[in-house]
Amino acid sequence: MSKSDENTGTLNVQFRRTTDHRYIPATGAWGGISPNGEIVIDFFVEHTMPPDKLLLDVDNGKVVREERAGGESVIRELQVGIVLRPDIAYAIGSFLQEKAQTAGFKPQDESKQ
Numbered sequence: 665m666s667k668s669d670e671n672t673g674t675l676n677v678q679f680r681r682t683t684d685h686r687y688i689p690a691t692g693a694w695g696g697i698s699p700n701g702e703i704v705i706d707f708f709v710e711h712t713m714p715p716d717k718l719l720l721d722v723d724n725g726k727v728v729r730e731e732r733a734g735g736e737s738v739i740r741e742l743q744v745g746i747v748l749r750p751d752i753a754y755a756i757g758s759f760l761q762e763k764a765q766t767a768g769f770k771p772q773d774e775s776k777q
Contacts, residue, residue: 686741703753708740 688707695705716734720727748756765771 675768688701693742694740698747701750703748703750706742706745710738713737713739727743729743
């Protein structure tokens with residue numbers, strides 16, 4: 665049997681979630697290329713900090729005025745980091761673009777920007 669004959673036929677693939685599987689929200693990503701050429705990407709959730717202090721003026725049990733102090737910073741809370749070979753990163757990027765378009769996303773024409 666030749667090597668090419670060993671790589672033909674049907675392969676049955678089943679998906680199983682590990683006991684610690686979870687969904688991770690992401691509103692963006694940050695990353696780059698590692699010194700050994702792998703793609704490193706951190707997915708984050710972006711949000712504002714709650715105020716350092718909140719002062720409420722109350723009249724007859726109802727809040728009539730709210731004053732916030734501090735907390736104007738935007739935080740990018742890193743959720744998970746992924747390290748990928750470039751070929752895998754490219755394949756995942758293509759997969760994500762295809763799924764986004766299937767879900768109704770229409771890329772903007774870059775020549776109009």
